[in-house]
Amino acid sequence: MNRFQSSISRRRFLWKAGALAASTLAPRMLFASTGAPERLVVVVLRGALDGLAAVPPHGDRDYADLHRELAIAPPGVADGALALDGFFGLHPSFRFLHERYLAKELVVMHAVASPYRERSHFDGQNVLENGLTRPIGTADGWLNRALAALPGGVHPLSERAVAISQNLPLILRGDAPVLSMSPAAAPDVDEDLLTRLADLYSKDPWFSARLSEAVQGEAMMDATPDIPSSKIMAGAPPAKAGPARGTDRVGSAARMAAALMRSDGGPEIAVIEAMGWDTHANQGASSGTLAQRLAGLDNGLRGLAEGLGPLWSQTAVLVVTEFGRTAAVNGTRGTDHGTGGCAFLAGGAVRGGRVIADWPGLSRNALLDGRDLRPTLDLRSVFKAVLGEHLRIDGGSLASRVFPDSGGAHPLQGLVRA
Amino acid sequence: MVHAEIAVLRFGLGARPGELAAAAGDARAWLHEQIRGPVPPAGSSPLAPSDQIFAEVMAARREKREMRRAAAAATDADPKATQNVLRDAYRPHYRAQVLARAQSAALTSRPFAERLVHFWANHFAISSDKGIIFGLAGTLENEAVRPHVNGRFLEMLRAVEQHPAMIAFLDNQASMGPDSAAALLAKRRSVRPDQPHREFGINENLAREILELHTLGVDGGYTQKDVTSFAEIITGWSIGDADGRFAGGQTGRFFFRDNLHEPGAKTFLGKRYPDGGLGQGEAVLEQLARHPSTARFIATKLARHFVADEPPPAVVDRLARAYLASDGDLPAVYAALIDSGEAWGPEPRKFKTPEDLVFSTMRAFGTAPGKPEDVLRSFELLGQRQYTPGSPAGWPDVAKAWDGSDALMHRILWASSVAERFDRGVDPLDLAASSLGRYARPETLTALRRAASGAQAVALLLMSPEFQRR
Numbered sequence: 001m002n003r004f005q006s007s008i009s010r011r012r013f014l015w016k017a018g019a020l021a022a023s024t025l026a027p028r029m030l031f032a033s034t035g036a037p038e039r040l041v042v043v044v045l046r047g048a049l050d051g052l053a054a055v056p057p058h059g060d061r062d063y064a065d066l067h068r069e070l071a072i073a074p075p076g077v078a079d080g081a082l083a084l085d086g087f088f089g090l091h092p093s094f095r096f097l098h099e100r101y102l103a104k105e106l107v108v109m110h111a112v113a114s115p116y117r118e119r120s121h122f123d124g125q126n127v128l129e130n131g132l133t134r135p136i137g138t139a140d141g142w143l144n145r146a147l148a149a150l151p152g153g154v155h156p157l158s159e160r161a162v163a164i165s166q167n168l169p170l171i172l173r174g175d176a177p178v179l180s181m182s183p184a185a186a187p188d189v190d191e192d193l194l195t196r197l198a199d200l201y202s203k204d205p206w207f208s209a210r211l212s213e214a215v216q217g218e219a220m221m222d223a224t225p226d227i228p229s230s231k232i233m234a235g236a237p238p239a240k241a242g243p244a245r246g247t248d249r250v251g252s253a254a255r256m257a258a259a260l261m262r263s264d265g266g267p268e269i270a271v272i273e274a275m276g277w278d279t280h281a282n283q284g285a286s287s288g289t290l291a292q293r294l295a296g297l298d299n300g301l302r303g304l305a306e307g308l309g310p311l312w313s314q315t316a317v318l319v320v321t322e323f324g325r326t327a328a329v330n331g332t333r334g335t336d337h338g339t340g341g342c343a344f345l346a347g348g349a350v351r352g353g354r355v356i357a358d359w360p361g362l363s364r365n366a367l368l369d370g371r372d373l374r375p376t377l378d379l380r381s382v383f384k385a386v387l388g389e390h391l392r393i394d395g396g397s398l399a400s401r402v403f404p405d406s407g408g409a410h411p412l413q414g415l416v417r418a
Numbered sequence: 419m420v421h422a423e424i425a426v427l428r429f430g431l432g433a434r435p436g437e438l439a440a441a442a443g444d445a446r447a448w449l450h451e452q453i454r455g456p457v458p459p460a461g462s463s464p465l466a467p468s469d470q471i472f473a474e475v476m477a478a479r480r481e482k483r484e485m486r487r488a489a490a491a492a493t494d495a496d497p498k499a500t501q502n503v504l505r506d507a508y509r510p511h512y513r514a515q516v517l518a519r520a521q522s523a524a525l526t527s528r529p530f531a532e533r534l535v536h537f538w539a540n541h542f543a544i545s546s547d548k549g550i551i552f553g554l555a556g557t558l559e560n561e562a563v564r565p566h567v568n569g570r571f572l573e574m575l576r577a578v579e580q581h582p583a584m585i586a587f588l589d590n591q592a593s594m595g596p597d598s599a600a601a602l603l604a605k606r607r608s609v610r611p612d613q614p615h616r617e618f619g620i621n622e623n624l625a626r627e628i629l630e631l632h633t634l635g636v637d638g639g640y641t642q643k644d645v646t647s648f649a650e651i652i653t654g655w656s657i658g659d660a661d662g663r664f665a666g667g668q669t670g671r672f673f674f675r676d677n678l679h680e681p682g683a684k685t686f687l688g689k690r691y692p693d694g695g696l697g698q699g700e701a702v703l704e705q706l707a708r709h710p711s712t713a714r715f716i717a718t719k720l721a722r723h724f725v726a727d728e729p730p731p732a733v734v735d736r737l738a739r740a741y742l743a744s745d746g747d748l749p750a751v752y753a754a755l756i757d758s759g760e761a762w763g764p765e766p767r768k769f770k771t772p773e774d775l776v777f778s779t780m781r782a783f784g785t786a787p788g789k790p791e792d793v794l795r796s797f798e799l800l801g802q803r804q805y806t807p808g809s810p811a812g813w814p815d816v817a818k819a820w821d822g823s824d825a826l827m828h829r830i831l832w833a834s835s836v837a838e839r840f841d842r843g844v845d846p847l848d849l850a851a852s853s854l855g856r857y858a859r860p861e862t863l864t865a866l867r868r869a870a871s872g873a874q875a876v877a878l879l880l881m882s883p884e885f886q887r888r
Contacts, residue, residue, distance in 0.1 A: 047809070119626070119645075120636045122811050135636075166801045167822035180822035190834055192870060193877055197830065200865045204883045206821075213823030214830070275808055280623040281589040331594045331619035337626065369642055 037314045038349065038390050039261055040269045041304060042143060044169065045297070045321040046125060047277035051341030051373065052327060053290055054094070055110050055355075059087030062362040066328045070283050070335065079286035084108060085355050092286050093294035096302040100346050104353035107345040107415060109382060111357050113323055113375035115409075119337035121278070124322030129171035131380065131403050142402055143269065144174030146387050149397035159216070161269035162260055164253040172271050179267070181217045181260070182253075250274045250300035258307025268391075274300070277321060281332040301346065313348035316390045316416060320379060326371050327362050340373035343382060349390060351417050377412075384411035420764050421445035423855045428761075428768065428888045429724065430529030432778025437529075438855045449756045452528040453749045457535060457567050460560050461518025468557035468582055471511050472670025475553065476659065478507035508553030512546060513790035515556025516804045520793045523777040524786035531567060534752070536773070537723055538563045541716075542578045542632060543812030544587040546805040554583035555805035571716070571746035572707035579628060579703065580672040582657045588624035588810065595620065595653040595680025603677075620680070625649035627810045628706070635718075638711030640687060647686045652699040654679030713741040719815070720755060726767050727816040730760050766857065766887035769817035772800030774888060775829065779880060782853035783840050799832050801825060830881055837876035846875035857884045 056072035057063050058081055064071045072091055073080035081089025082098040088110060090098050100106040116127035116135070126135035131142025147161055161178045163169055172178045194215060201207040250272070257270040276293050283290045297319075305312050324341025340360075346352070358376040360366045368374040380403050387393045387402065388411050399406060425445035426433045441448040459465070482503040526532045539559035546555035562581040566574035578584055585591050594601050601618035625648040630636045656675045658667020667673030674696040683692045689705065691698050706712055717737035721729030737754050744750035755761060770778065776796050780786060787793045797803050807813045814820070846866045850858045862882040869875035879885060 118636070119642065120630050121809065122630075123636055163822075165822065166825040166828060167820055168818075173818060180824045182824050190874070190877075193830065193834060193874055196865060196869070196874070196878060197881055200862060200878060200882060203861065207826075207883050207886070210821060210823050210826045214827040217823055218827060278809075280621055281592075330621045331596075332589050332592045332621040334589065334621065336622045 038268065039308070039311055039315040040386065040391060041257060041315065041317045042171065042271045043317065043319040044128070044171065044271065044273045045277050045319065046121070046273060046275045048121060048124070048323050048325055048337060049277040049321040049341060050279060050283065050290065050325040050335050051110060052324070053283065053285070054091050054294060055108055055342040056081050056089050056091065057087060057110070057359065057362070058089050060359070060362050066362055068329045069333060070285050070329050072285055087359070088355050088357065091291065091294050093291045094298050096298045096305075097344065097346060101353055105346060105348055105350055106352040107350055108355045109343045109345070109357065109377060110355065111340045111360055111373055111375055112343050112377045112379050112382065113340050114379045116323065117339065119323065119339070121322060121337070126170065128320060128322045128379070129169065131383070133405050140174030141169070141171035142383065143171045143271065144176050144178060145402045146391070146393055147176035147178070147269070149393045149402060151392050160267055161271070162257070162267040163271040164257050165273060169271060169273055179213060179217050181256070250296050251303050254300040254304035255307050258304050261308060262311055279325070279334050280330065280336060281334040283334045315347040316349050316386055317346045318382070318386055319344040319346070324373050327367055327373055328371065338372035339368050340375035343379065345382070345386065345415060349416050351414055356412065378409035380406045380409040381412050382415070384409065385413070385415045389416040420856045421762065423857050424762055424764070425449050426529070427778070427857060428766065429533065431523055431526070431533055431774070432781040432888070433853050433855065434781045435784045435852045438852065446756055449530050450753065452530040453568055453752045455568060457528070457531045457564050460515075460522045460556070460564065462521055465514055465518055465556070465560060466511055468554055468561060469668065469670030471553050471557065472582060472657070475504065475507050476669060478503050504549060505552065511553035512555065512805070513794070515560070516794060517787060517790045519556065519559070519804065520777070520780070520787050524780040534567050535559065535564050537720070538567060538574065540807070540812040541719060542584065543807045543810055544583055544805070545807050545809065547808065548587055550586050551583050554586070557581070558583040568749050571741075571748055572704060575632065575703055575707055576700065578632070579624070580655065582670055582672060585624065585655060585657055585672070588627055589621045590624040590652060591656040592678070593621040593624070593649065593653050594618050594678045595650055598653060598680055599677040620646070620649040620653060622646060622649040625652055631810055633706040633715070634709060634711040635715035638709070638715060644686055647684050648702060650680040651684050651686060651691065651702055654696070655699060707746050710738070710742060713738040717741060717751070720751065722815050724755055725758070725761050733758050733760050766884060768888045769821055770886055770888055771813060771820055772797065772802035775800065775886070778885070778888070779836060782849060783844070796832060799828055801828065829886070833877045833880040836880065837873040840876060844872070844876065846872060846879055849876065850879050854884055859884055
């Protein structure tokens, strides 16, 4: 494709989209510009990351026996973990995260879990994203409810959050307006067709709203000077829906999120998804399947930081998964669904260089149901702290509207720089 | 009354030219006729069977190992040359399966039965982005689902859980009972106490997903103990291979490896199962297929697929009763669905998945793909690459999962390019009449009449709310 030609066409489209918005659709800004400097990126790892491989507790006497050939060796040994606090380490693939730890920009959390205590991926992800205590079909997500509680509130016709995906993940679904975007497969849109569709959809509110958002999204992409879509187009197959899968997909989603957030009036909040953590067989240790995935995630986060540039200092990146995996290796050199796992909070705004873990131990009696790392920290305590300290959402809203029934989950203190 | 439209567009896969007229006489009878008798194989020519594909891939793996060895010996060899051996062996099969699926969807005269094939293949979803089954994904649908769509659920369940693609996808082939003959032998051999031996034991992936996704449903009343017990019960459910660590059985076929099986009686869902090798697991499948939770789970999914994202409880109850009363005879359940008034609401309520959109568009044009490229790119662009739902839960069946604004823009781009390819020789108003019948709204017809070009009119038709829903 001729990029020069298409960029001209996109500029024309932008102009037209403006005209379209002024005529047939409601007039609206792109992302609301509130002047709030804080930025939040949530990375959802779907499939249940093995926290005992990502953040090996090499100081635990039972760790090596349970995790066996999947265990990561202590720091200082060949292929060993990257040193954290003497008890925990980071998987050797996490080079960027380790740099952030040393720069005091990374908090590592362990033995964490959502309130969900069964072992279904799908229900587990549902609870992780709905912010409630149990899975409910198609409820809205906690990050969407948080938007309504943001200082400055929700402008009915503007979006402060974006999901890098064709379709909205549950965490961002709800009443507050949000956008979903993915790298455009072909940038040429027939402007006249869009105008006519807007007319055709005028009696169908559902289609009408979607089209209006879609036009916003396209205009947003055009208004973003360093949007990485051209690079993505050049290197990768055409846009693919849904969560990032391979290593490069995390990277391209992260770069796109960064470019959007840096653009004038860009979103303050972005959600990125990455799949491929369900390592039932041949998980590997310092190298192998999981190690490659972790390296892809680490590179993606590095790309996010580089893309955010000066904004990084005001950014918090929360990396979470639906639950952990079994403490013991299973019969096929992998791990099965478990409970407690790890989470990360990285960014220039984070008061890092710390591991937060009330470690329950891995002895047989300490394990939950004799098999899983027992959670000692509710993920909602982390979510509340990030939303409260970083995005300055008041505690009352957090306890009532964003996370109902979360009275027992007190927000952590001091996660973010004052 | 728009019965023909509902039968063809909602229960079927979208109208081919003349199909609305064919269903117009007695729309319910038109549907009832489709749920009797076997569903023909996919595509216009026979596909390679799974055991042949599996054997080819085993051969490719051996070749890969040898190339690696040679590369290690010769310093000037390109290490990347060995990496694509597996994908190269698999790719032609994947492409042939996607093409055959699309051809059947485009051409079948029993589109309700074909939609049911897709429904069940998604119920028993496997995802070909797991490398080992890349070329096998379509074989599960064609070999284990398709032959049983108009049969008993238990037969389909057994065929699926014993299909090599499912066993490989959910990692059961090497799951080993901790007291199995193979485990005891391996422990004896591992004599050096300073070297931790490999852990021998079960992999509970297949057992858990059978319970959660294939039969009882996540709230169907089982515990972690039941999962563990069931995983032990199906140790030994594996795949035959001519050589390697687990030589035995016919390559690429289901093979029960007695030496991996955990011996002894087991308790599952409160019932005791005496030691019985392969039969122990098959007896559990029978109990699962008869379980009221399974009836309810399947009834809910069918009602969601054909009636509404939030299925009416009365329909779910009716289908579940039909399931239990017939001992899991699927045509009896389909008949209850056809006879449910709730399924015949005149408003199209289901937002089409990308797959629905592609298939109904091909049918509207009365065309079928001749080569894989004709459909592969569409699925890629629209975000539903065939056989890659990404997880064993399958593709979601609710609008919320597909209705992102970015997804809508991709649909518009796709519709535009399709319209440009197909507008010649097509009168958009005729196309609207033959593909939507009385579903077409007056404002859509007006927009088609006023369109700037034939191609634009076709794009507007494909993007109209009534074509985007079923």
